[in-house]
Amino acid sequence: MSGTPLLQVQNVSRRFGGLVAVGDVTLEVGRGEILGLIGPNGAGKSTLFGLIAGALPPSSGRILFDGHDVTSLPAPERCRRGIARTYQVVKSFDSMSVLDNVVVGALVRYPRAAQARAKALDVIEFAGLSHRATAPAGELTPPEKRRLEVARAIATEPKLLLLDEVMTGLTPAEAARGVDLVRKVRETGVTVLMVEHVMEIVMPLVDRAFVLHLGRELAHGSAQEVARNEAVISAYLGDRRRAS
Amino acid sequence: MATGLAIPQSGKDAASAFDRKRRLKLLTGLAVAAAVACLPLVVTDVYAQNIIILTLLYAALSQSWNILGGYCGQISLGHALYFGTGAYATTILYTKFGVLPWFGMIVGGVVAAAIALALGYQLFRLAGHYFSIATIVIAEAGLVLVNNWDWAGAATGIQWPFVPDSWAVLQFNPRNKLPYIYIALAFASITWLTTFSIETSRWGYWWRAVKDNADAAESLGVMIFKSKMAAAAISAFFTAIGGAFFAAFVQYIDPESVMNFQLSLLMALPAVLGGIGTLWGPAVGAAILIPLTQVTRSYLGGSGQGIDLIVYGLLVMVVALAKPEGLSSLFTSRKAPRA
Numbered sequence: 001m002s003g004t005p006l007l008q009v010q011n012v013s014r015r016f017g018g019l020v021a022v023g024d025v026t027l028e029v030g031r032g033e034i035l036g037l038i039g040p041n042g043a044g045k046s047t048l049f050g051l052i053a054g055a056l057p058p059s060s061g062r063i064l065f066d067g068h069d070v071t072s073l074p075a076p077e078r079c080r081r082g083i084a085r086t087y088q089v090v091k092s093f094d095s096m097s098v099l100d101n102v103v104v105g106a107l108v109r110y111p112r113a114a115q116a117r118a119k120a121l122d123v124i125e126f127a128g129l130s131h132r133a134t135a136p137a138g139e140l141t142p143p144e145k146r147r148l149e150v151a152r153a154i155a156t157e158p159k160l161l162l163l164d165e166v167m168t169g170l171t172p173a174e175a176a177r178g179v180d181l182v183r184k185v186r187e188t189g190v191t192v193l194m195v196e197h198v199m200e201i202v203m204p205l206v207d208r209a210f211v212l213h214l215g216r217e218l219a220h221g222s223a224q225e226v227a228r229n230e231a232v233i234s235a236y237l238g239d240r241r242r243a244s
Numbered sequence: 245m246a247t248g249l250a251i252p253q254s255g256k257d258a259a260s261a262f263d264r265k266r267r268l269k270l271l272t273g274l275a276v277a278a279a280v281a282c283l284p285l286v287v288t289d290v291y292a293q294n295i296i297i298l299t300l301l302y303a304a305l306s307q308s309w310n311i312l313g314g315y316c317g318q319i320s321l322g323h324a325l326y327f328g329t330g331a332y333a334t335t336i337l338y339t340k341f342g343v344l345p346w347f348g349m350i351v352g353g354v355v356a357a358a359i360a361l362a363l364g365y366q367l368f369r370l371a372g373h374y375f376s377i378a379t380i381v382i383a384e385a386g387l388v389l390v391n392n393w394d395w396a397g398a399a400t401g402i403q404w405p406f407v408p409d410s411w412a413v414l415q416f417n418p419r420n421k422l423p424y425i426y427i428a429l430a431f432a433s434i435t436w437l438t439t440f441s442i443e444t445s446r447w448g449y450w451w452r453a454v455k456d457n458a459d460a461a462e463s464l465g466v467m468i469f470k471s472k473m474a475a476a477a478i479s480a481f482f483t484a485i486g487g488a489f490f491a492a493f494v495q496y497i498d499p500e501s502v503m504n505f506q507l508s509l510l511m512a513l514p515a516v517l518g519g520i521g522t523l524w525g526p527a528v529g530a531a532i533l534i535p536l537t538q539v540t541r542s543y544l545g546g547s548g549q550g551i552d553l554i555v556y557g558l559l560v561m562v563v564a565l566a567k568p569e570g571l572s573s574l575f576t577s578r579k580a581p582r583a
Binding site: 053054055074075076079080084085087091092093094095096100103104105107108111112113116117118121152153156 | 259262444445446448449450452453455456457459460461462463464465466467468521
């Protein structure tokens with residue numbers, strides 16, 4: 001099975017009434033790679049994430065994970081198969097401690113709570129949140145909350161990690177630490193699909209980039225190819241080039 | 245390598261801190277239970293002992309409500325339905341078929357849990373306020389049904405037969421409240437221990453995750469519907485046990501006394517007052533609310549109908565304004581001040 005790509009999205013569309021949020025998108029994510037999903041606001045990136053994670057069903061098309069069709073599986077089952085995600089707008093369990101937040105993720109692999117707690121302790125150490133382990137998640141700073149989202153997702157021991165704008169709103173120093181964390185995650189063998197807005201962050205980090213525009217594929221290829229692509233430049237980077 | 249060694253070390257520290265905290269909680273629980281067990285030695289007045297029994301009963305009922313309402317976040321205002329199920333199952337089995345109340349109690353609990361699952365199957369599609377309103381409506385429908393059920397005594401209710409003191413059928417001389425105090429204490433302790441042990445189990449984590457953010461919970465593999473169903477069944481089971489105890493204690497039940505809407509409120513309020521979704525909230529809330537209710541009722545007598553409701557309302561308002569996390573948060577020292 002190692003020959004097939006980890007994730008195959010085949011001709012997937014999602015309509016909301018008359019609006020086509022994602023239109024006929026086909027993409028593949030290979031094992032162990034970091035794929036950047038980029039595109040201007042409203043390009044359909046988060047919707048595509050929701051479709052892959054099982055938060056909402058596609059209007060048409062198929063999604064294959066690890067060679068199996070997961071199109072009709074609900075989100076918890078996809079998590080069990082190895083897909084984990086973070087949210088663009090953080091969704092931490094605010095009444096629970098940082099550790100307990102991560103325990104919820106670990107319980108998928110370790111149904112015994114004591115083992116899940118041990119796993120969660122390892123994960124928050126890995127994510128650099130140990131010093132905040134007992135703090136209520138509601139009291140974390142925004143960058144810490146982003147880290148917690150990543151930690152919670154890693155605790156499910158995913159094969160594929162979907163990161164939805166985890167660097168947004170971070171200072172350059174915080175973002176640099178975030179990049180380190182994503183690299184560290186990839187080194188453990190996890191495949192990463194990340195949505196990012198800030199090109200300076202995504203481009204050096206990703207192996208390949210996939211550009212969405214108005215719900216459709218605009219381009220894909222290596223970071224350099226995409227950055228030089230005329231269509232991408234006019235749709236996404238155009239304003240900036242004209243401005244400079 | 246250095247960090248590799250540091251991980252298990254700090255992990256072990258945190259794990260042992262966790263165990264210490266759990267042990268301390270358990271010891272506190274034991275100490276409180278022991279203190280309550282000694283209370284009748286000091287408080288010998290029958291009226292006061294009656295208040296102790298009701299306080300323990302409501303602490304247990306509210307603890308049961310708290311499992312669904314507090315931990316899982318599904319605010320039910322129809323728990324009187326399960327209370328009534330327990331009371332009626334026990335009473336009917338005993339008075340009509342001679343089944344011992346101890347056994348009837350369990351039957352009532354199982355029937356209530358089954359009803360909760362059947363209702364949950366439909367109601368858990370509803371979110372937030374819609375769920376709460378639906379629980380009120382269904383409990384009221386149950387009240388109307390029983391009110392018109394002739395075989396079960398309809399509106400006149402069912403009287404328990406008078407028998408000599410007996411642990412088997414839970415009947416004692418009206419001047420002797422001690423057995424009831426200990427049964428109610430045992431009931432409160434069992435619900436407390438159940439909550440204590442579930443709190444840090446998989447269900448406990450899942451329930452809190454469902455309550456805080458269902459979308460995120462789902463993406464982390466939490467089975468939301470199953471979590472709610474489990475909480476509803478456990479909660480209904482213990483509520484019905486409370487109803488069964490109440491029936492044996494007052495020896496006479498009718499639909500108004502065991503299925504009234506006010507009962508549903510009285511199960512939710514101690515938890516809200518003491519701290520919703522906390523281990524000690526229901527007990528703390530009941531210890532304040534129930535004696536207050538009983539005393540205002542007896543002082544105001546028949547003329548003060550409804551004054552106790554005004555008192556609840558005031559109390560909840562004061563707590564909401566001054567201590568939104570509930571009164572039990574006064575006992576937990578939180579070092580980090582809120583920003």
